[in-house]
Amino acid sequence: MDRIYLIGNGYVCDFITAKFSSKYDFVGVCRSKKDNCHHNYSIDISNDNGMLKDIIDIDGYVVYLAPPQNKGLKDLVLSKFLSVIQKNKVKKIVYISTSGVYGDQNDALVNENKKITPITDRANRRANAEEQIKDSGIKYTILRVPGIYGKGRLPLKRINERLPLIKIDLCRHTNLINSKDLANLIMQTLLNNSTDNITMNVSDGTPIKTTEYYLHIYDELNIRYPEFIDYDQADKVYDEKRKSFINESRILDVSLMHKIFPDIIKFKNIKDGIRDSLS
Numbered sequence: 170m171d172r173i174y175l176i177g178n179g180y181v182c183d184f185i186t187a188k189f190s191s192k193y194d195f196v197g198v199c200r201s202k203k204d205n206c207h208h209n210y211s212i213d214i215s216n217d218n219g220m221l222k223d224i225i226d227i228d229g230y231v232v233y234l235a236p237p238q239n240k241g242l243k244d245l246v247l248s249k250f251l252s253v254i255q256k257n258k259v260k261k262i263v264y265i266s267t268s269g270v271y272g273d274q275n276d277a278l279v280n281e282n283k284k285i286t287p288i289t290d291r292a293n294r295r296a297n298a299e300e301q302i303k304d305s306g307i308k309y310t311i312l313r314v315p316g317i318y319g320k321g322r323l324p325l326k327r328i329n330e331r332l333p334l335i336k337i338d339l340c341r342h343t344n345l346i347n348s349k350d351l352a353n354l355i356m357q358t359l360l361n362n363s364t365d366n367i368t369m370n371v372s373d374g375t376p377i378k379t380t381e382y383y384l385h386i387y388d389e390l391n392i393r394y395p396e397f398i399d400y401d402q403a404d405k406v407y408d409e410k411r412k413s414f415i416n417e418s419r420i421l422d423v424s425l426m427h428k429i430f431p432d433i434i435k436f437k438n439i440k441d442g443i444r445d446s447l448s
């Protein structure tokens with residue numbers, strides 16, 4: 170049974186282990202205490218005192234989902250991880266990056282050959298992490314992932330607070346992927362030689378305006394729509410994190426994903442994905 174180390178054993182990893190625990194020997198590492206893996210460790214990677222070297226002691230694969238620290242332009246958490254592990258024990262690492270590294274492309278279609286132009290510090294840390302992965306000497310796949318939604322991860326708080334939405338005719342596009350699809354995609358990528366040492370965009374393949382996404386959730390919950398506003402009004406009522414998302418737009422070209430993994434996406438229809446997430 171292949172061993173797989175889940176570094177940053179959080180939300181997406183729960184879907185990975187739920188589906189694949191009978192097939193793989195999972196080792197989970199994160200700050201909190203969890204029991205979803207066969208072996209679970211509560212470690213702050215940034216302050217690791219040698220435990221990771223002892224934990225990654227058997228040849229295996231790494232799925233890296235640990236977020237960077239909150240400030241700076243470089244991912245110091247990943248730097249620490251790569252500096253303390255025995256790299257010869259890692260057969261391959263799948264790094265979960267973000268489509269935010271492309272910056273604002275004004276709704277343009279972007280593939281993996283597009284030069285990245287990260288705007289926020291958060292996206293710059295991810296861009297730096299990608300370079301660290303490429304320079305590590307470990308076989309890798311970098312997945313550039315958009316917004317993740319799924320059970321327990323719908324914007325219900327904003328909906329309950331009736332956060333105003335950008336007018337549909339003004340709203341820009343976003344890209345999404347269901348957590349179950351992402352979990353499956355990660356596992357298929359891990360053991361597929363066609364993905365060795367490449368960077369790949371992933372999404373459900375159906376770009377959607379952010380307001381449309383919210384309205385589908387409102388419809389499913391049978392809740393009256395909130396107020397609609399323009400971008401100038403949004404600048405006054407949205408928090409900084411929310412503003413950074415709505416002020417960037419791009420449409421991910423996932424042709425490479427579909428070429429390597431035809432029909433891998435189950436929730437191509439966002440309505441089906443939302444309905445499944447609420448069940």
